[in-house]
Amino acid sequence: MAETQKNTPLFVMGGILLVYGFIANTGVLLPVMKYLHTHKYLDLQVIMCLVLGALGILGGIVNSVRKPQNTTLDRFVLQPLGGVLLLLILAMAIRWYLEPMVKILSKNLQPTLGFKIYKVLNLNYVVLGILVGVLITNTIGIPKFAAAGVKTARFVLKMGVIMLGARYSFAELAKLGVYSVWLIGFFVLGTVFLVLWLGGLFKQPKTMTGVLSAGMGVCGVSATVAVAPVVKAKSEEMAYTIGTILSFGIICMFIFPTIGKLVGMNPVQFGAWAGTGILNSAQVAAAALAFNAVDIKTLKVAEIFNITRVLFLPVIVLVLATWFGKESGQKLSFKSVVVDKFPIFILGFLLLFLFSSLGLFSPPTHYKGKYIDVSYNDRTRITDEEREVLKSAIQGGAISGLNSTQAEALNDLVKQGQIAGNFDNRSDKKLFAKVGQDRMFALESILAAAKAKQVKLPKDVKSAVKHAIKQVHKKSKTVSTLTDCMIWFFAFGLIGLGMQITKKAIMQAGGFPLLMGGIAGVTKATLSFIVVLWLVKDVVLK
Amino acid sequence: MFNHILLCTHGTPGAQKAEALVLDDLLHKGSPDMKITILTVINEDWKWMLGDDWLNTSKTHRDFMNHVDNQLSLEIIGDWERIKSRFPAASRFKFLKIVGPVEETIAEVARKLKNDLIVIGPYQKKQGKGFKARLKNKRFHPLLPVPLLIASSDD
Numbered sequence: 001m002a003e004t005q006k007n008t009p010l011f012v013m014g015g016i017l018l019v020y021g022f023i024a025n026t027g028v029l030l031p032v033m034k035y036l037h038t039h040k041y042l043d044l045q046v047i048m049c050l051v052l053g054a055l056g057i058l059g060g061i062v063n064s065v066r067k068p069q070n071t072t073l074d075r076f077v078l079q080p081l082g083g084v085l086l087l088l089i090l091a092m093a094i095r096w097y098l099e100p101m102v103k104i105l106s107k108n109l110q111p112t113l114g115f116k117i118y119k120v121l122n123l124n125y126v127v128l129g130i131l132v133g134v135l136i137t138n139t140i141g142i143p144k145f146a147a148a149g150v151k152t153a154r155f156v157l158k159m160g161v162i163m164l165g166a167r168y169s170f171a172e173l174a175k176l177g178v179y180s181v182w183l184i185g186f187f188v189l190g191t192v193f194l195v196l197w198l199g200g201l202f203k204q205p206k207t208m209t210g211v212l213s214a215g216m217g218v219c220g221v222s223a224t225v226a227v228a229p230v231v232k233a234k235s236e237e238m239a240y241t242i243g244t245i246l247s248f249g250i251i252c253m254f255i256f257p258t259i260g261k262l263v264g265m266n267p268v269q270f271g272a273w274a275g276t277g278i279l280n281s282a283q284v285a286a287a288a289l290a291f292n293a294v295d296i297k298t299l300k301v302a303e304i305f306n307i308t309r310v311l312f313l314p315v316i317v318l319v320l321a322t323w324f325g326k327e328s329g330q331k332l333s334f335k336s337v338v339v340d341k342f343p344i345f346i347l348g349f350l351l352l353f354l355f356s357s358l359g360l361f362s363p364p365t366h367y368k369g370k371y372i373d374v375s376y377n378d379r380t381r382i383t384d385e386e387r388e389v390l391k392s393a394i395q396g397g398a399i400s401g402l403n404s405t406q407a408e409a410l411n412d413l414v415k416q417g418q419i420a421g422n423f424d425n426r427s428d429k430k431l432f433a434k435v436g437q438d439r440m441f442a443l444e445s446i447l448a449a450a451k452a453k454q455v456k457l458p459k460d461v462k463s464a465v466k467h468a469i470k471q472v473h474k475k476s477k478t479v480s481t482l483t484d485c486m487i488w489f490f491a492f493g494l495i496g497l498g499m500q501i502t503k504k505a506i507m508q509a510g511g512f513p514l515l516m517g518g519i520a521g522v523t524k525a526t527l528s529f530i531v532v533l534w535l536v537k538d539v540v541l542k
Numbered sequence: 543m544f545n546h547i548l549l550c551t552h553g554t555p556g557a558q559k560a561e562a563l564v565l566d567d568l569l570h571k572g573s574p575d576m577k578i579t580i581l582t583v584i585n586e587d588w589k590w591m592l593g594d595d596w597l598n599t600s601k602t603h604r605d606f607m608n609h610v611d612n613q614l615s616l617e618i619i620g621d622w623e624r625i626k627s628r629f630p631a632a633s634r635f636k637f638l639k640i641v642g643p644v645e646e647t648i649a650e651v652a653r654k655l656k657n658d659l660i661v662i663g664p665y666q667k668k669q670g671k672g673f674k675a676r677l678k679n680k681r682f683h684p685l686l687p688v689p690l691l692i693a694s695s696d697d
Contacts, residue, residue, distance in 0.1 A: 154596040221593040226602050229609035235617055236671050238610065239591060243674075246593050282594040310597050340605075343597055497594040504587045508674050 007060040009145040013085045014056025021049030036100035040376035040416075040423060045096060048088075056085050083142075083149015090132060091125075091491045098132075099125045122257040122290035129491055130253070130286055133498020142499055153496020157282070158345040160489035163482045164303055165352035166361060167296065173353065176268075176301060179536060180308040183276050183528065188312050191217035191524050192319075198516045208237040210320050212244075212513050216520045218316050219309045220245045220280030226341050227317055231324045236511070243508030244517040246501060249280035252525070257291040263533070267297035273532040274298075275305020277525035282497045285490060296379070296483065299490075307346055314338040352482075361478035373474045374420050374436025379483055380471045381418045386464035390414045393461045401455035402446065409442035413465070419443065419472045436472075443469055544568070546577040548657040550648055553582075553621040554670030556663030559693040564661050565629035578635040579655055580625065582618050583647045585675050615639070644677050649685035658688055664695040 023029060025046045033039035059081040068074055106118035117123065136142065142150050168176075192213040199209025210231035215224035221242055228238050256278060260270040274287045288302035318338055355361060373380055382390075391414050393399055402410065413419060419440045421432030443465050450457040457465075474480045549564045551557040564578060588610055592603060618639050626633050640647050652660050662677065669676070683690075 157596045219597060220595075222595040222597040225592060225595050225598055225606045229605050232609075233613070235610065235613050235673065238613075239673050242591050242593055249594075280594065281597055313597075340599070340601055344599065493596070497596055500590070500592065500594045502587070502590040504675055505590045505593055508591075510674065511671070 006145075007063045009082050009143070010056050010060035010063065010085070013082070013089060014053045014058075014060060017049045017053030017056060017085075017089070019053075021046050021053055024049065033096075036097065036104070038096045038100055040420075041096060043426065044376075045092070048092060052085060052088055056081070080149035080152050083146035084152060086143070086146045086149060087153065087492050087495050090495050091129060091488065094128050094132060094495075095125045095491065098128055099123070102128065119261075120258060121254055124290055124293045125491060126286050126289040126293055126494055127253065129495040130498035130501075133495045134250075134501050137499045137501070138503045150496050150499050153493045153499070156489050157285070157493030157497065158348075160486045160493055161303055161307070162345055162348035162352055163486040163489065164296075164300065165349035166356040166479045166482050167300055168304075168353050168356070170357055172300070173304070176304040177308070179272060180275065180305045183272060183531065183536075184305060184308040184312060186531075187276050187524055187528055188217045188309065188316065190527075191520050192316060194523065195516055195520050198519060202512055202516065204512050204516070205234075205237075206324060207231050207233045208241075208513065209516075210324055211237055212241045212517060212520075214313075214316055214320060215241050215245050216279060216517055216524070218313050219306070220249060220283075222281055222310070223313055223316065226313060227320055230317055230321045237513065239508040240511045240513035241517070243506055243510065244514045245279050246506050247509045248517065248521045249278065249283040250501070250506070252278045252280075253283045253286050253290065256287045256525075259529075260291055265533070267292055268301050269532050269536050271298045271301025271303075272305060272536045273529055275302040275309070276528040276532070279521060279524075281306050281309065282494065286494055289490065289494075292383070293378070296487070307349065310343045310346065313343070314341045317341050356479060361476045361482075371474055371477055372437055372440060373472050373477075373480055374433055374440065376418075376420055376426070377480075377484065378487065379480070380420070382413070382464055382468045382471065384417075386467060387414060387417050389460045389464050393458055398458050399456060399461060401449065405438075405442045406446045406449075406455075409439040410446065410465075412439055413443065413468055419468055440469060440472055544572060544576060544659045546579070546655060546657045546659075548648070548652045548655065548660045549578055549580045550660065550662045551580060551582060551621070551625070552672060553617075553624070554663065554666070554672055556666040556670065556693075556695075558663065559695070560661050560663040561625055561629065563691075563693040565625070565632050568661075569631060578632070579651075579657065580622070580632065580635060580637045581648065581651055582621065582637075582639045583644045584614050584618070584639060584641040585644060585673050586642050587675050588614070588673070644675070645682040645685055648677075648682070649687055653687045659691055660686070660688060661691045661693065663693050666695070 024042060030039055030042070033042060038045075059078060063078055063081075068078075102123050103118050106116040106123075110116050121127070195213035195216050196209050198204075199206070199212070211224055211228050211233040214227035215221065217223070224238065224241050224245065227233075233241075256274050257270070260273065265273065270291050271288055274284050274291070278284045278287055284302050284306050285299065288298040289296075292298040315338075390410065394410065394414060399410070409419075416423075419436055421435035421439075425431045425435065446455060446457065447462065447465060447469075449455040450462060547564055547568065549560060551561055561580075569576065569578065589607075591610070592606065595603075598606075622637050638651065640651065642650075648660060648662075651657075665676065
């Protein structure tokens with residue numbers, strides 16, 4: 001009985017998910033979903049809720065009838081299950097309810113405020129997820145039953161990056177790799193030396209400048225955690241440095257995407273800037289998804305920069321260890337400094353990249369390794385801005401010469417925001433796919449007719465239509481599935497990481513680390529902004 | 543008047559006023575067999591200082607937490623040495639370091655050791671160096687098992 005009581009949260013969450021899944025399946029919630037524009041994900045909502053609900057109930061039963069042990073099953077499945085379910089429920093609630101409600105509220109408040117809060121603060125599901133995580137941990141705290149599951153967020157985020165590996169081509173990786181090695185190399189080393197110089201200027205101890213330079217230069221808290229034992233940082237130095245980096249990271253997460261949109265950065269430029277200028281690696285991913293959560297172009301660029309930074313970490317640890325060890329007479333082994341600090345998950349990323357490049361995920365039935373994906377999915381959508389462009393072009397009569405099929409396809413693209421079949425036919429998969437593909441062919445014919453000057457098509461409309469067509473051309477079904485999983489993994493991981501950011505840790509910011517960190521952080525963000533705008537050109541991303 | 547005082551310190555200027563009050567003043571005015579326990583609480587919030595790091599391996603996390611542990615122990619030992627050298631009489635008393643939430647840990651230790659007085663330093667407008675997580679009266683007062691004495695802010 002006591003065991004059953006301990007598992008009450010699992011039964012409650014499992015029960016709620018099952019009930020929601022069954023109710024959603026009846027279609028009762030359809031009017032609400034239509035109002036929130038989430039009705040296209042009805043089937044996904046039902047499947048996810050039923051599967052996760054069943055898992056929760058099953059886990060609760062197993063935990064109740066079986067004594068807790070120290071087995072792999074206990075450690076990796078049964079103990080974290082409560083926290084994993086909680087994070088998934090939060091992720092689903094944010095994606096399907098909170099984000100749409102914030103959008104609607106922002107639109108309603110626009111006449112009063114003169115701007116859309118949603119757009120200015122980039123309050124998409126990723127940013128909202130982090131904020132909800134931060135809010136929970138700093139108010140009610142992480143519930144006991146969820147503690148083990150929340151810790152899995154770090155692992156899940158690494159899995160997300162590994163899956164992202166399948167989305168790069170050799171050309172992309174080579175081009176982005178060159179950009180990132182140069183930019184990161186310059187800014188990492190530049191910031192490290194700037195902080196070391198500032199440390200000398202303000203007469204700060206080497207232990208402090210060592211730990212701060214790594215944190216500010218490489219990858220924020222991660223670098224601080226890796227370097228602190230090597231340079232023997234004192235407790236207050238670690239606390240002040242981590243506090244400074246966390247506060248800076250949170251501010252950047254909101255400011256960077258807004259500035260990036262204001263100056264009209266393209267995904268490559270923004271990804272490069274966020275990947276270079278934002279101190280903390282978790283917030284790099286968040287800012288990239290905040291800039292563009294519709295497709296993952298920006299995330300792809302930002303993560304390459306993130307990975308390059310992480311690869312620089314062992315090098316910087318080695319440099320600082322040598323610099324610090326000379327004075328302290330401390331001897332450090334290559335293994336403890338470099339091998340132990342090597343981020344192993346990057347090997348997984350490279351492995352998936354290799355598999356994808358070798359065509360292992362693309363069955364021969366997919367023409368030239370491509371298939372058309374007209375299912376309801378975020379990754380096949382066009383941006384809100386593109387939708388607005390199409391809408392005003394149609395309403396303003398800027399497009400002429402279309403036949404009825406072409407006009408219908410264009411109107412549906414505005415209506416659905418993606419190339420797809422009809423919502424009412426979604427249960428008949430064959431018909432749904434055929435209608436979707438016909439619409440894609442109609443849109444392709446519009447572009448061909450525009451080229452032949454048979455129809456009048458403004459430039460921005462042409463670009464939006466091209467993007468819509470590109471969005472449904474996918475590398476392979478496996479890669480698309482991996483991408484879907486990856487988006488959920490990032491959402492899950494970032495909510496979990498948000499739960500690790502406490503007010504107490506942020507409040508530690510202070511002293512010389514805050515002053516020196518502020519100077520170094522602002523300098524790095526400003527200079528990288530200028531350099532990126534000046535040097536980084538668009539790279540064709542698939 | 544008091545038989546066993548619990549002196550709580552973490553080495554900040556405010557805490558040093560509590561040290562002086564107990565080891566300079568109360569000790570000399572009290573009975574000869576008066577006992578004092580000097581308690582340093584390591585704030586459990588240190589566990590949150592990994593922040594949102596997700597890139598490092600669990601070994602690097604362990605190394606970091608071990609380093610924090612060793613560093614805090616070294617700093618606390620240094621602080622205790624400072625107390626002993628400033629107040630030589632302190633050497634005959636017990637020094638304790640415990641990890642936990644500050645308010646609950648002080649109350650729990652006072653209860654366990656059967657102290658009859660808890661002494662802490664005053665809140666300082668200009669905060670001293672160190673982990674910024676100070677004791678909260680609202681949380682602490684309802685837990686108090688014995689009277690609490692706060693040292694004066696005046697030097």
